[in-house]
Amino acid sequence: MTAVGDISGTTIPDRRAVISLLRRLRSPEGQNNPQPVWQELRALGDVIPAPWAGGYFATGFEVCNQILRGRYWLTPDFAWQERQPDATRWHAPATQEMSRTLSRLNAPAHTCQRRALGNLFDRNSLDAMAPGISAQAARLVDALDDRIRRHGDADLVPTVSEQLPIHTVGDWLGIPAEHYPRILDFTHRQVHAQELLPTRSELAISAEATLDMRAFFTELIRGRRAEPGDDVLTGWIHHWDAQHPDDRDAADRLLYDLTMFITIASLETTATLLSNAVWLLTQGTRWQWLRRHPEHIDAAIDEVLRYDSPIHLNSRVAATDTVLAGVPIARDETVHVLYGAANHDPRRNPEPEVFDILRRGGHLTFGGGVHYCLGAALARLEARLLLEALLDRFETLRPLSAPTYAPRMVFRRVTALKVTR
Template sequence: MGDLVPAPWGGYLVTGYDACDQVLRGRNWLVPDFAWQARQTRTERWEAVATQEMSGTLSRLNAPEHTRQRRSLGNLFDRNTLREMGPRIEADVTELLDRLSERIQADGEADLATVVSEQLPINTVGRWLSIAPEDYPHILTMTHNQVHAQELLPTKSQLAISEQATMDLREYFTRLVRERRDQDGDDLIARWIRTWDALESDREATDRVVYQLTMFVTIASLETTATLLSSLVWLLLGSPGRWEWLREHPEHIDDAIEEALRYDPPIRVNSRVASEDTVLAGTFLPKDTMVHVMYGAANRDPRRNPDPHTFDMLRRGNHLTFGGGAHYCLGAGLARMEARALLGQLLERFPTLRAAGLPEYAPRMVFHRVTSLRVAA
């Protein structure tokens, strides 16, 4: 249908790899921030509590505020940080796979998605932010419910669920930031508070920014990585011989991860708006036009990845799953590390692992989520 397809609700779907890449990297394409929302005539969606709250987070900010906040974080997951996190992630994987093994032995099968895939990211991020482990289930529930507001066309009932989850997230992380300020320790959140105290003269402004950063970094790290982990395992188990081949060729674990990212991206759609009159894929688009970058379609553009519907671990192809430009995913390196740790141990400990049924998914368009993946060994 072309690189640019009119959407039934207005705006355009961007499907071609090069056109999507141009939007993600182009300085004349912005995220739909508060200023853009204020210029819209149909405002019900943008006035929703959950939408308003997320619009203050890093993913919905444009320069110069986006630049300012991102610089304050530094390189969150540089090589040294990942190296330090690596042993604990490996230990977490071992513990989670022990649980998986116990469930399989007791019941004949177990749900990889809930026992392992959802737990590894919250363990990793929770420890990094020094969050109490007993709070992890509550954070996961709030995150699952909040993302409804980030769908393309959320229903009123979905927005209501998301609104309650957003209020719960605000209460939780506002309290967390207040506690860290009072303790004045050496944890990551306390260091962010001190960084922003040096940038802001208003303590309330500091606490608001740190709350938004902490909440966003937490929830952005959970569902996406969990889905990558489950999808990766499913793609390897879903066709005869793949699991066995990768066990015999573990040097291609990273290749398998990149192909899974290309083939089945955890986020399917991301929206941008034109900051000025522009031309995209040969089509004139006036200022403020919204376009939806279709990651899955871009990753399967045959002009970029020949035979795109085939899962090929030796492809060494290209994908846009982590985005591009100023909003490139902060946690890309961490997600890859978690996937590498899990897959490496799974291949070694479960040589005869097999799927015990088809994966189950949440009914969404934007945030792809595997809710269940039963496996046996």
């Protein structure tokens, strides 16, 4: 048995209390303000049993950090799924599709794919992408301004927040803009399968979206093979064809998994960050302050990321029998890392409910360890370029009401945010 963590949390809370808190987290009230729920979950311990057998939630910053970075924790891959008593639960088409992607692979397959991708968004790549993202941000801010002038207000989400990420990743992969509405549509539908406990009808919606997604990206790769360009996807085709010289299907499968996953991983997450940034930075005097102190835009983005993480939860399984914050966890049991609860842990970020641009706090919003988000630098760049454009254009920008959210447990999604000047 390997002891992991020296954090307290040995009292076993009532499972009914946990069920009630999870229900609240998914309810409109919990979506509008998840912080009290995170606080109550954290008060139950650093590691608390889930309402089902073999599952736990990790709530404290240090314990979550240890799980994400620790070598005794794996992501729940195909091999793990097949060892589960209810293995059929994982057989839904959309779940299977996601299980082949980077986030659900362990070494050595994961290491091989991460190495092949390298640091996709290093300084040089970001410098090359910045002018295009900036120009797109300016066009979207024009559209927002125009709508506000004509109608008195505008919904930031469809006009700006959802557009910048799809234009950024679409442009990078050489996907024509006419396809963007379709990609956004199947991404929103597919994501249900990645919820904590998807219902049958949610899985059916995700299965249909998966077919659409597969058709789209298969055709994209076929087209790029026929007409190679000077782009990242053509580079991946060369790489994976060389790795599988006698097996074109295997190369195509890998190309599909990578292209599809990187695209969809970049969309809702970044859109939520952009909406959250506008919502949080237009409260009180923050907008005026940031206009006077643009040198703190990056710090403001990190405080937005800490304060309201676009992903609520991620799962790991124990590679071996272990003890986590005093709680014995058997091999193969699951621990769900609650990013929001961890980011609001007062032991890591004092007065966590205070939104403080200058706090220089730590957060786990992009995960940690070998699965650390591949697109973190790109998401931060999109947020910075958009905020610069908005701060420059709008002396005042005001939300007309609080944002609305999709009722989710895992991927937070802002569905509407009405703003005016």
